Amino acid sequence: MKKLKTLMKFAIGIYFIISCSGIVAQDAVKIDPDHYKVEIDNDKVRVLRINYNPGEESQMHVHPEGVAVFLTDHTANMKTGDGKSMEMKGKAGDVLWVDKAKHQPKNTGNNPFEVIQIELKNSNIAGKKSLHLFKLPDGMTEKQLSEFLNEMNKAISDEGYPGAGYHLYKITTDNDEYTYFMEGVWPDTATYDKIHNSEGWKAAAEKGKDMVDKIQAQELYLKAEKIN
Known part of the structure; x- marks a missing residue:
């Protein structure tokens, strides 16, 4: 059984950051359909397939809380809603719990990367x-x-x-x-x-x-x- 890597807690804190600024970001699928495709969407969950080719960048957008499953190795730059920017790197198979996020990713690696993001819709019910x-x-x-x-x-x-x-x-x-x-x-x-x-x-x-x-x-x- 595969175990979560110890870097998960660190990655949760820096990779998916909730912005406190007043910038209005939009839903990823609506603002960037080239990179974000809906696989499942119902009253409980939305599952996205995310693909970036080398050098491609999104626009600032939001995600609710959920789980990210990385299908490939990845090297990226992440701009966050509070104006910060950070470099990130990970391996295929990384699985992270992610809080509500506002960000703008860019693939800075030499290869495409793919992520499955499971967005939860019932966070107002579940503690x-x-x-x-x-x-x-x-x-x-x-x-x-x-x-x-x-x-x-x-x-x-x-x-x-x-x-x-x-x-x-x-x-x-x-x-x-x-x-x-x-x-x-x-x-x-x-x-x-x-x-x-x-x-x-x-x-x-x-x-x-x-x-x-x-x-x-x-x-x-x-x-x-x-x-x-």
Whole structure:
């Protein structure tokens, strides 16, 4: 199972910065459709495929919080909404949790780079998220996993939290390392703990224990908690 690199905390702080300036930035897809393509868009999530050829630069734009999956090595310059500029470099396979951002990237390397960015739409509901990237294990079908998650969500709703639970998305990329993205949405840590200790949740989880164990054996897993 691939683990997040220790540089992640540093990269989160400098790579995706929330601007405090008054400059109005626009949605990346609307302002720069040459570099930003929508793969999935629904009421829970938007998934973007981002491509930059060497020397190409975007315009200042914004992204909500989410997850960035780097499919290639990359060398870039990042201008931020507060007028700063920084150099950045990373490897294919880097996966970062990213806060709401205002920036203007430029590919300063000699090769194209590609990123999948998963933008979350329910940040006003969730104070805590669990994030899972994985390939569907051998012998498991998408239908089986979806039905299991529906049972889990019913147990969570029965506990009195219909807004919490799990959402499953398929990722379409040229890189087959991760093919599914699962998001767990929780109001806060106390609720997360209460739900996971409830008899209903435990009973539903036990039914899919073998399925969960197979996913956990090879997934990339990350927890994120809202701090302001």
